[in-house]
Amino acid sequence: MSKNLRINSSKYIDQTNRISFIFNGKKYYGYKGDTLASSLLANDLHLVGRSFKYHRPRGIMTAGSEEPNAIVQLHKNTSRTEPNVRATEIEIYDGLEASSQNCWPSVNFDIGGINNLLSPILPAGFYYKTFMWPASFWKNYEYFIRKSAGLGKSPTKADPDIYEHKYIHCDVLVIGSGISGIMAAKTAAKNKLKTLLIEEKPNLGGSTIYQNSxxxxxxxxxxxxxxxKEINEVKKIENLEIKTRTSVAASYGYNFLLARENLTDHLPIEHRKNKARHRLLKIRAKKVIFATGSIERPLIFDNNDRPGILLSSAIKRYADFFGVACGEKNILFTNNDTVYETAISLIQKGINIEAIIDNREEPDSKLLYEVEKNNIKIFKGYTIIDTSGYKRINKISIMQLSKDGQNVVGSKISLSCDCLGISGGWTPAVHLFTQSGGKLKFREEDEVFIPNIAPSNQLSVGACNGDLSLDEILINTQNSLKKFFNIKNTDYDNLEKLSSTNKSKRNIWLLPSDKVLGKTKSFVDYQNDATAKDIKLALREGFRSIEHVKRYTTTGMGTDQGKLGNMHALGIISETTGTKMGELGTTTFRPPYTPLTFGTIVGRNVGEYFDIFRKTPIHDWHVEHKAEFENVGQWKRAWYYPKKNENMYQAIQRESKAARDSAGILDASTLGKIDIQGTDASEFLNRVYTNAWSKLAVGKCRYGLMLNEDGMVYDDGVTTRLEENRYIMTTTTGGAANVIGKLEDYLQTEWPELDVYLTSVTDHFATVSVCGPNSKKIVSEVIPNLDLSDESFPHMSFKNAKIGKINCRVMRISFTGELSYEINVQANYGKSVWEKCMEAGKDFNITPYGTETMHLLRAEKGFIIVGQDTDATMTPIDLQMDWIVSKKKYDFIGKRSLYRSDTIRDDRKQLVGLLTENPNEVLEEGAQIVADINKSPIEMLGHVTSSYYSPNLKKSIALGVVRGGKNMMGQKLIIPMEKKNINVTVADPVFLDKENKRLNA
Amino acid sequence: MFVINCPYCGEREQSEFKAGGEAHIVRPKQPTELSDDEWAEYLFMRKNIKGIQFERWNHIHGCRKWFNMIRDTSNDEIKAVYKMGDEPPKI
Structure with missing residues (x-):
């Protein structure tokens, strides 16, 4: 039965409020205010997980967000399950269910534990080295590696929680509410600045708030x-907002920071309904003050990872804050004064300390003498060389250090214990400071990186600035605040202070042992099982850059990002290679500081808001008539309209035939439309299109091709001259936004003298396109007053008209090669005009068709689709569209590039038609085109860009780009496919109605 | 994420803007008179400076106006913004 190690009542723990929770299927009790870690420790439970690679038993190591070992899965097999949650951060609530990760069948008996015995053959880079050969076997290896790897299980069901994003603007943002953070926040707010104070824990005060000594x-x-008292005052200040349970994830330039406010994770699940779970705060602060404190360093010795080994500061926090003893036979091991603070706390609370191991030979401080008074044995100048106890530490071995600290001397002493607190000094938490561009420097005397050059309007105060003793914090914080805010005094100018820490430290990155290094397991990165041995191996194998060693050994690459051990990795590299720490530098600190859930990042942009789409005014009709849709840019476009039992191919064949035999109708509302007005509109079009526009009469339409300045085709469409100084330009559906952007760019930056105004009217109009030999009859019924005779309304012309009271613009233009009318009406009338056309076309079997049939019909005519038959490497000449490039115009966008040495090459890829030897064989779009399959390597000449079976021509047709294709008319080429080679002949890309009879029918 | 002072709208988030490459590259008035090399110089050659750089920006999700910016690419500090056609301010 587990023991109760709750030793006294703490004011932060509500002992009247008992809470039950489940860990690994078993019920435990804790109190309101406990974390999962503190309540497990109160139940004398240290073993909570297994390590990633060797599956070694691991316990709780810290009391904060830096925890590498005690990571658990919450509420497994439910929609709320979450992996890799730090037990040290989760506040318990009734109904909490947590389980160990990375072990099977259980944390107590884990089959993967065999990896620990196999560890001599699992060094750094093991996977890289072992699974390289034969290359084809990777598929098999991967299956097993993936099965045995992984931290926790991601949820498989939709997340039931809601998440929000919020923008916050403030004068001063203070991160961290320890002593320096509170000083900073109060000073800022008292100087009438709008201040936001953020704390990642549920309560304010950092580690000082329980420093009752x-x-x-x-x-x-x-x-x-x-x-x-200070905190109580701060809470009353009006222009100061405080957010607890809020963790700053990222700090970017210009004082833009992201923080996650945790709103409901501490509540029982039934209390979370209809509440946002996390809020992602997007903070823009005029000034930022980092008061993020420091993280205690572990010590690196053989078997330093056993359950029951904690940071000494964590043991102190569990005792002082949570009222929990981490063990009954405690030993502390240190290279500095910190453990004596812990020892005094434990002594005060009557918690037994067996011994203290201090690697310093003559440590000298008030704290130490106080501890010695209590008859606690202190081994000075000693080091731990090994520990034992598989699932919980039960014994340590110590030996004396040599004078230079490189070796151990004398004889081994064994001491039994059930808990070991370690302290390797402190590492300032400079993560956020460097993320936003702050530069660090290395302080030799206590071997820490501290802020050096800060971006403007940023300040680091307290331990994260390298001030590691109480008096330093008080004096330096107060002085820097004065400078930062340009003020004469603060509330903290004349404090009386007593600080008893002696700063002496004997830093040894890798402590010596009586064994050779190869026989030890001295963990540097606990979560990823990277040992000192691995780092030395990487160096022996030639890795030098700290970034490379990190990736090869995976040091610092866990979910904790190596908050504990990264400094030791640097230290070991520095010592081994003889490089100074300051020159070695650090690895890059990247956001997020602690992991964010995807829900937090995505916020409300889920479900239908995840990727918004645009609907045409006729969209509902397409839905009612069972259209299949395709995405074109952000648009949902009707793709085809399958009738009962029809597959896609059959539907398209039917639609295509109907459009040519009688009548088809297409929703063309998505085409981009730009209203162009101004006295220089014609001149403007002359400059942006390849063909001439000055002579286009009012009421006429013209097809235009637009190039980039490099001569490559950019967009195309029909533009109509509505009035003397007014045009309506159409663009491709996907290109609309870019085209108006590009036109605006030229107007504003190159030709500001032109009197031209552009307005996007894409959404303002619905466009119904009716085509086919019977289209004239249908349109004349819908718009009876409109004279549709060829004389009055020829191909490529435009008329204003009225359908009842509705104004419309009718263009006789065609993308199918059939007689065709486009009716443009104000968007909200789109559906009714469409329905009118359907009604009028009833007797003519008017057939709605989608984008796929449109593509087939235009391919029969050899019309290109920009983006399908072109990529950014096709000139109009390559497309055999020389006819549209004006020879007379002095200049237009891209003209000069059309006769660069590269664009006039004969062997450029050029657009051609392709006919298959077997007329029923339809080519695959994207298939490669070659001439000689016996040559090795086979020379690729080009690829198929469009391919269909044409029901009107009763044969397969295709377009493709072929190197030098223009001069290959009639030549036989080969399309090599996986199972066969397909013979094709190069043909004219216009397959149907070369004489344009249908357009004028 | 910068805060950009649009010369027409004032300070706005960077997400409202689009970068448009190097500034003060004028499109030749008579492209046909240029040799291939001269045209290629206009078409392809751009500076990529660590330090003070002159750039074009567009307030694409705002007033849609193009303007110029002087930015130190080494620390992203914006030294000045000014309208198209204006002389760059002395910095």
Whole structure:
């Protein structure tokens, strides 16, 4: 039965509010205010997980977001399940269900534990080295590697929670609410600045708030009670907003920061209904103050990863804040004064300390003497060389360090324990500072990286600035705040302070052992199982850059991003290669500081809002008539309209035939439409299109091709001259936004002297296109007053008309090669005009067709689709469209590029028609085109760009681009496919009605 | 994420803007008079400076106006913004 290690009542824990939760299927109790970690420790439970690679038993190591080991899966097999949650951060609530990860069948008996025995053959880079050969076997290896790897299980069901995003603007953002953060926030707010204070834990005060010790005093009060009063004052200030349970994830330039506010994770699930779970705060602050504190370093020795080994500061926090003892036989191991603070806390609470191992030979501080008074044995100048206890530490071995700290001397002493607190000093939390561009420097005396050059309007205060003792924090914070805010005094100018920490430290990155390094497991990165041995191996194998060593050994690449061990990795590299730490630098600190869920990042942009789409005014009709849709840019376009039992091919064959035999109708509303007005509109079109526009009469339409300045086809469409100084330009559906952007660019930057105004009217009009030999009859019934005779309304002309009271623009233009009318009406009338056309076309079997039939019909005519038959490497000459390039115009966009040495090459890829030897064989779009399959390597000449079976021609037709294709008319080519080679003949790309009889029918 | 001071609208988030490459590259008035090399110089050659760079920006999700910006690419500090056609300010 588990013991109860709750040792006293803490004011942060509500012992009247008992909470039950499930861990690994078993029920446990804790209290309101506990984290999962503190309540497990109170139940004397350390073993919570298995390590990633060796499946070694692992326990709780820290009391904060830096936790590498105690990561759990919450609410497994439910829609709310979440992997890789740090037990040290999860506040318990009734009904919490958590389980260990990375173990099977259970954390107590894990089959993968065999990896630990196999570890001599699993060094760094093992997977890279082993699974390389034979290359074709990767498929088989991958299956097993993937099965055994992975941290936790991602949810398979939709996330039931809601998430929000919120913008916040403030004068000052303070991150961290320890002593320096509170000083900063209060000073900012008292100087009438709108201040936001963010704290990742549920309560304010950092680690000072439980520093209830006679050895740390401010104005003759313990530092904790002084800070508590300050916090109470801060809470009353009106222009100061406080957000707890909020973790800053990223810090970008221009003081833009992202933070995750956790709103419901601490509530029982039934209380979370209709509440947002997380809020992603997008903060823009005039000034940012980092008060993010520091993270205690572990020490690197053999078997330093056993359950029951914690950072000494974590043991102190569990005792002081949560009222929990982490063990009954505690040993502390240190290279600095920190563990004596822990020891004093434990002594105060009556928690037994077996011994303290201090690697310094003559440590000297008030704290140490106080501890010694309590008859606690302190081994000075000693180091731990090994530990034992598989699922919980039960023994350590220590030996004396040599003078230079490189070796151990004397004889081995064994000490039994059930908990070991370690301290390797402190690492300032500079993550956010560097993310936004801050530069670090290395401080030799205590071997830490500290802020050096800060981006403007940023300040680091307290431990994250390298101020690691109480008096330094108080003095330096107060001084920097004065400078930062340009003020004469603060509330903190004349504090009386007592700080008892001696800063001496004996830093040894990798502690020596009586064993050779190859026989030890000294973990540097706990989560990824990277050891000191692995780092040295990487260096022996030639890796030098810290970034490369990191990736090869995976040090610092876990979900904790190596918050504990990265410094030791750097230290070991520095020592081994003889490079100074300052010159070695650090790996890049990347956001997020702690992991974010996808829900938080996506916010409300889920479901139908994840990727918004545009609908035409006729969309509902297409839905009612069972159209299949395709995405074109952001548009949903009707693709084809299958009748009962029809597949796509059959539907398109039917639609295509009907359009040519009688009548078809297409929703063309998605085409881009730009209204062009101004006295220089004609001149403008002359400059942006390849052909001439000055002579186009009012009421006439013309097809235009637009190039980039490099001569490559960019967009195409029909433009109509509505009035003397007014045109309506159509663009491709996908190109609309880019075309108007490009035109605006030229107008504003190159030709500001032109009197031209552009307005996008794409959404303002619905366009109904009726085509086929009977289209004239149908349109004349819909618009009886309109004279549709060829004399009055020839091909490529336009008329204003009325359908009842509705104004419309009718263009006789065609993308199918059939007689065809486009009726443009104000968008909200689109559906009714469409329905009128359907009604009028009833007797003519008017057939709605979608984009696929439109593509087939235009291919029969050899009309290109920009983006399908062209990519950004096709000139109009390559497309055999020389006829549209004006020889007379002095200049237009792209003209000069049409006779660069590269664009006049004969062997450019050129658009041609392709006919298959077997007329029923339809080519695959994208298939390669070759001439000689016996040559090795086979020379690729081009590829198929469009391919269909034409029901009107009763044969397969295709367009393709072929190197030098223009001069290959009639030549036989080969399309090599997986199972056969298909013979084709190069043909004219216009397959149907070369004389344009149908257009004028 | 910059805050950009659009010369027409004032300070706005970077997400409202689109970068448009190097500024002050004038389209030749008589392209046909240029040799291939001269045309290629206009068409393809762009500077990529670590330090002070002159750039074109477009307030695409705002007033849609193009304008110029002087930016230090080494620290993203915006030194000045000015309208198209204006002389670059001394910095």
């Amino acid at each position: 006679e050895y740390f005093k401010i104005n003759n009060q313990t530092s904790s009670s002084w800070l508590e």
